[in-house]
Amino acid sequence: MDTLEQKISQIDKNRVPVHVAMIMDGNGRWAKKRGLGRSEGHSEGVATVHRVTQFSSDLGIKYLTLYAFSTENWNRPQTEVDTLMYLIGWAIERELPELLRNNVRIHLLGDIERIPEEPRKRLFYARDATAACTGLNLNMCLSYSSRWEITEAARRLASRVAEGSLSPSDIDEKMISDNLTTAGIPDPDLLIRTGGEERISNYLLWQIAYSELYFTDVLWPDFTNEEYADAIIDFQKRERRFGKTSEQVTNTTTTSQI
Ligand code: IPE
Ligand code: IPE
Ligand code: MG
Numbered sequence: 001m002d003t004l005e006q007k008i009s010q011i012d013k014n015r016v017p018v019h020v021a022m023i024m025d026g027n028g029r030w031a032k033k034r035g036l037g038r039s040e041g042h043s044e045g046v047a048t049v050h051r052v053t054q055f056s057s058d059l060g061i062k063y064l065t066l067y068a069f070s071t072e073n074w075n076r077p078q079t080e081v082d083t084l085m086y087l088i089g090w091a092i093e094r095e096l097p098e099l100l101r102n103n104v105r106i107h108l109l110g111d112i113e114r115i116p117e118e119p120r121k122r123l124f125y126a127r128d129a130t131a132a133c134t135g136l137n138l139n140m141c142l143s144y145s146s147r148w149e150i151t152e153a154a155r156r157l158a159s160r161v162a163e164g165s166l167s168p169s170d171i172d173e174k175m176i177s178d179n180l181t182t183a184g185i186p187d188p189d190l191l192i193r194t195g196g197e198e199r200i201s202n203y204l205l206w207q208i209a210y211s212e213l214y215f216t217d218v219l220w221p222d223f224t225n226e227e228y229a230d231a232i233i234d235f236q237k238r239e240r241r242f243g244k245t246s247e248q249v250t251n252t253t254t255t256s257q258i
Contacts, residue, residue, distance in 0.1 A: 007229035012236055017189035019063035020056060023203055026195030026219030039083040044221035046091045055225045057102050057136045063185055064138050067203050071111065071145035088142065089119025092126045103135030109181040110144030146205035153179035182207055190235045194220045212238050
């Protein structure tokens, strides 16, 4: 087994992904395996968020987008939803000093108005407090789903057409991208899902059109920086062709084309 240092030395620092997205799955199963309640799995998952944020910063990754709570997760038992909301508010407040020290800027993606007031205030506070940070952009997807944001974008554009300020023929891919919660952010280069499921679960459907997908059986609380490094090493071995031929893309960049 290579140590973390050995793995880091295998990463080409000039070709790290610009944008990494993660589906943080497996907290419940991690807890169940240990005879603990699901909320203890979620608490342990916060430590992994801390680790991957630090590691992403250290590697010079510019965007880290984390799926923390989906639109569909509102349908979980109310006690679990309450625990998650409490934990999110508490964790962001606790992490804020270190995020500031590491120059990390927080962005909130999703239907944030649905988040209960107490954690929502803490989230807004952290977002505003880090607004001048210029290092890693940490995008927290909360009450987020891709179909929700695409529906919102369609509604917004349709109302502009209805009022006469936009012509349907002017709608292009860029305009749609610019009306998603990820406006201005390059598409993810690498999407990592922990927890063993090989599905997307309504995450960034538009944005991952050409992302490299990496699935691991490791449950989110067990996801170490060694495993994160493995994902990046694997990513760097892939040839991203964006529909072109292998010959065409040789010697061109392997990160987002935006
Ligand atoms: C991911 O872990 C965290 C959230 C979805 C909020 P899960 O809670 O989905 O854990 P499993 O998939 O049940 O193990
Ligand atoms: C995806 O995990 C959502 C988050 C990680 C926030 P889920 O556990 O909700 O996904 P499914 O239900 O297994 O597809
Ligand atoms: Mg799950």
